Amino acid sequence: MSDIIFSQSSPDKPKATTKPSISSGAQNILAAAEELFAQQGYSSISINAIAKQAGVSKANVFHHFETKEMLYMAVLQNASTEMSDLIAELDSGNGSASQQIGHYARQHLQNLFDKARVTQLILRELQQGDKDESFQLVRNTLNKNFTSIVNIIKKFQERGEFRQDIEAAMIATVLIGCNLFYFQTHSVLDSFPELAFAKDPDNYCKQLTDILLRGIENKNAEDRGSS
Amino acid sequence: MSDIIFSQSSPDKPKATTKPSISSGAQNILAAAEELFAQQGYSSISINAIAKQAGVSKANVFHHFETKEMLYMAVLQNASTEMSDLIAELDSGNGSASQQIGHYARQHLQNLFDKARVTQLILRELQQGDKDESFQLVRNTLNKNFTSIVNIIKKFQERGEFRQDIEAAMIATVLIGCNLFYFQTHSVLDSFPELAFAKDPDNYCKQLTDILLRGIENKNAEDRGSS
DNA sequence: TCGATCACTGACCAATCGGTTAGCCTCCGT
DNA sequence: ACGGAGGCTAACCGATTGGTCAGTGATCGA
Incomplete structure (x- = not known):
């Protein structure tokens, strides 16, 4: 509730830093993984959880990232x-x-x-x-x-x-x-x-x-x- | 190496704070768990690892602690x-x-x-x-x-x-x-x-x-x- | 239009997870 | 001497883990 105070100073500007070289599928997975890893840490989070959050199959995660x-x-x-x-x-x-x-x-x-x-x-x-x-x-x-x-x-x-x-x-x-x-x-x-x-x-x-x-x-x- | 600088200021004094009410077996497990949890975090550490470190069987850990x-x-x-x-x-x-x-x-x-x-x-x-x-x-x-x-x-x-x-x-x-x-x-x-x-x-x-x-x-x- | 590449999936795998069970052994009060 | 209690263990359980594999469907250069 009071967290609103800490929210973004500038809402969202079109960032040019997003690498276009990485497919959107992999990007989704990366984003999901970032959120979950940040919240819970490495070993608390299963690949399954990441896949679910990203809306893809577990095997797909391993398609984009070896391990x-x-x-x-x-x-x-x-x-x-x-x-x-x-x-x-x-x-x-x-x-x-x-x-x-x-x-x-x-x-x-x-x-x-x-x-x-x-x-x-x-x-x-x-x-x-x-x-x-x-x-x-x-x-x-x-x-x-x-x-x-x-x-x-x-x-x-x-x-x-x-x-x-x-x-x-x-x-x-x-x-x-x-x-x-x-x-x-x-x-x-x-x-x-x-x-x-x-x-x-x-x-x-x-x-x-x-x-x-x-x-x-x-x-x-x-x-x-x-x- | 340089860690010696950070070591105990007063080597060891006989502490009266050790609770005698807890059995030594449970104490061993607690000590092992403390060390491992501190080093690696909760979900990285398995009960098996704790049991091994404490020198007891996994079942014994569950004998002293429910979960x-x-x-x-x-x-x-x-x-x-x-x-x-x-x-x-x-x-x-x-x-x-x-x-x-x-x-x-x-x-x-x-x-x-x-x-x-x-x-x-x-x-x-x-x-x-x-x-x-x-x-x-x-x-x-x-x-x-x-x-x-x-x-x-x-x-x-x-x-x-x-x-x-x-x-x-x-x-x-x-x-x-x-x-x-x-x-x-x-x-x-x-x-x-x-x-x-x-x-x-x-x-x-x-x-x-x-x-x-x-x-x-x-x-x-x-x-x-x-x- | 063909064929190769690609993202993607369900089914499957051995290993490990937290947790349970049955039973052994030692100690201790009677 | 005995019996119950508690510390302790091996074997086991279903679920989940990280990871594999065979195959499907779409895309795209030739």
Whole structure:
């Protein structure tokens, strides 16, 4: 119900990224598999379930994909590039450093929710990271995610707008980590009455940016020097 | 290899928490199930695998636990109380507000690594949160986690040491979120050469606390050339 | 128009799944 | 010494799993 808040920012634009090389039959299967794998995980989902969801026979699934695992890898590959494309499109606006970070954080979070299935798939892989090939995919996606934001931060560090005694990568970790954590737990957090921001990603993002930029320490109080 | 860094802080103390009411046979099965479920998830693990790991027959597993799902719930219940106990024991030391937050963050992170299997189980549940009963368990554990740290933060807010225009729950979210994210991705982050802190939780925690307290913005006005 | 290729299907397969049953063995109170 | 209870097992069950195979029908270049 309250999920409507998290829905698409831009409804649907005709994407040119859909590969025409893949038959529509295979596309249906991929889409069904993506949804189910994202919801339930690899081993909870049977080929039968995927076939049913795609409206085809089980044998047809194996006609397009050699094994269940290769289907999963194809889904993951799709998800990975989809996410990478989204990251590449991220812009941080052109306001002040503070505004740009805030803008970036909000856009990043919106991406996670817009592509919830993709995010879930990657999150799932992140959690075990034992498989060789899939690990590389997730690793690359996360790396792009990192590099994208690290570059922005470094720019501001060089300009002297951000502190230089903190690793840019550390700042990126905090931002991405918090956003992913919020994505993955907002439904649970939702059930804690105290957390106003659980239902309101805008509010969450605003406060996160505030903390990130200015810290939680009260600077007005005459603070005895730390350490 | 580098995992040794994350190992137990205090090797092993004779815990009184082990329930003597449960037979050792059932305990073995529980332990095996906990390990396997944490590593691979619910549906990837067969009762056969658990029985083999525990060194008993499959039928014996069903002798102690009615169904696979009830075994899983027992494992989750165990994990939940174990984590709750750990949270209850958390102290934030008795230094300055900054020191206490840093201390708490470090201890919290250490807990996650010390009880890695438990953490993984809870993280897994957090990710789907569809099951009724298990959802409640995870929700409670996370709630305790939150309340524990929120109280500390509120204390400092009332004392005027922390800003009061930020929700305490939001600060707690950042801290817990970052720690969980670090726990769950440090092995992936590890493969990014730039991230020095990926292998060094102490360093990570220090920087996180620094950001959390003081923010990343460069405030030129303040001199107090410390750090 | 032919024949080859293609997407697609129902029927089938061995293996494994969660779960049951009958019975063995050991311990323990009487 | 005995008998019941409980920990434990091998053998078994129907259902489902990932995967195969032979065949059907439509499409399309020659």
